[in-house]
Amino acid sequence: MAFQGKVAIITxxxxxxxxxxxxxxxxxxxxxxxxxxxxxxxxxxxxxIFTVAEEIRALGVGCLPFKLDIRDAKKCKECVEKTVExxxxxxxxxxxxxxxxxxxxxxxxxxxxxxxxxxxNVRGTFAMTQACLPYMEKQGFGxxxxxxPPISPxxxxxxxxxxxxxxxxxxxxxxxxxEYKGKNITAHSLWPATIIESLASINFQLGNRxxxxxxxxxxxxxxxxxxxxxTFTGKMLIDELxxxxxxxxxxxxxxxxxxxxxxxxxxxxxxxxxxWLFRGDISxxxxxxxxxxxxxxx
Numbered sequence: 001m002a003f004q005g006k007v008a009i010i011t012x013x014x015x016x017x018x019x020x021x022x023x024x025x026x027x028x029x030x031x032x033x034x035x036x037x038x039x040x041x042x043x044x045x046x047x048x049i050f051t052v053a054e055e056i057r058a059l060g061v062g063c064l065p066f067k068l069d070i071r072d073a074k075k076c077k078e079c080v081e082k083t084v085e086x087x088x089x090x091x092x093x094x095x096x097x098x099x100x101x102x103x104x105x106x107x108x109x110x111x112x113x114x115x116x117x118x119x120x121n122v123r124g125t126f127a128m129t130q131a132c133l134p135y136m137e138k139q140g141f142g143x144x145x146x147x148x149p150p151i152s153p154x155x156x157x158x159x160x161x162x163x164x165x166x167x168x169x170x171x172x173x174x175x176x177x178x179e180y181k182g183k184n185i186t187a188h189s190l191w192p193a194t195i196i197e198s199l200a201s202i203n204f205q206l207g208n209r210x211x212x213x214x215x216x217x218x219x220x221x222x223x224x225x226x227x228x229x230x231t232f233t234g235k236m237l238i239d240e241l242x243x244x245x246x247x248x249x250x251x252x253x254x255x256x257x258x259x260x261x262x263x264x265x266x267x268x269x270x271x272x273x274x275x276w277l278f279r280g281d282i283s284x285x286x287x288x289x290x291x292x293x294x295x296x297x298x
Contacts, residue, residue: 001227003028009083009091011070011128012098014038015047016198017147017215019055021095024219025226026056026063033083033091035068035128036098044203044282062087070098070124073131080131090135093226096125096169097147101200102162103279109161113280117161121148122168129172133185142185143226146173147218149191149268150236158278170236177234186233190221193240194264204279205289210259211267217243217256238269 008025012018014036022032034049034056041048049065056063064086066079084090100120102113125146136142148169156163169189176187195201197212206212221239224246225232235242240253257264278288 003030003226005029005031006092007031007033007083007087007089008093008095009033009035009079009128009132010095010097011035011068011124013095014049014052015045016200017196017218018095018097019047019052020215020219021097021222022052022056023059024216024223025093026059026061028223029061030093031062031064031087032056033064033066033079033086035066035070035079037067037069039067045199047199068098070128071119073123073127076124076127077131079128080135084135090139091132092136092139092141092143094129094132094142094144095147095222096128096145096172098124099147099166101204101279102165103158103277104161105158106160108278108280114161114164117165118168121165122172125169126172129176129187133176133180136185137180137183140184142180142183144173144176144185144187145222145225146170146187146189147191148173148189150189150238174234174236181233184230186225186228186230188225188233188235188237190218190225190237190239190242191268192218193238193266193269195267197258203282203285205285206277206279210262211264212258213253213256213264214258217253240266240269 008030010018010022013022013034026032034052036049038048053063053065068075068079100117102117146169148166151167151170173187173189194213195206195211196215201212217239221242278292
């Protein structure tokens, strides 16, 4: 599939996984919209929509930086409208990557935090997807990827609110796949097997680099999913398992290690009966680390 002439909107694209997906697509000639909140770098959050836009334009493709709080449905619609103005066409690809993290028990989840993560994760994903779909249907092509986990009946201890919000994103993908079947619009959820190196893993102190993979692995998956046939849709995918289904062997994953000598544990694809890692407010990481339980069996 030719990526030249295609346009992708990447939410949460100013750093980390979103930035990596944007660069991977841009290297193949895809026009990019970086839709994220950060316009000024902060001490613990370097990178902005403008710095990533500069990186992408340096690759010889067009890029629109758009300041977006994904909780604002009107802004989601405006983002798509500005995409049409800038590129002369609607989006072909949407990567719903913007997300909020909250790993706490039900009693330790204030309602305002529940509202925050659900408004960012599932509501924001729904609003952006809804805004893109009419253009994709008119153009006869659409590829939508949610950075969210497979729906599971386990793993809710210390994750209930988070899972409601993240698995809700997955449900949006499944809904698109059913509603647009036969229209060359596909949708999937995609989730890493390991913790991914990002400012979230750094700032929330989610282990050390030997426990992480590079975000490149998700960029590789995104490219391959966009190339998949129109009949391949509605899948809940784990990055490693998907790539293995496409021929990857053990040695092919070495390049994604942050520590070349250590294969990271697959913490995110395991369904644990007990909460193994608590995280919430970034200012309280030290407190969360004290109450976290990381079992060697993981």
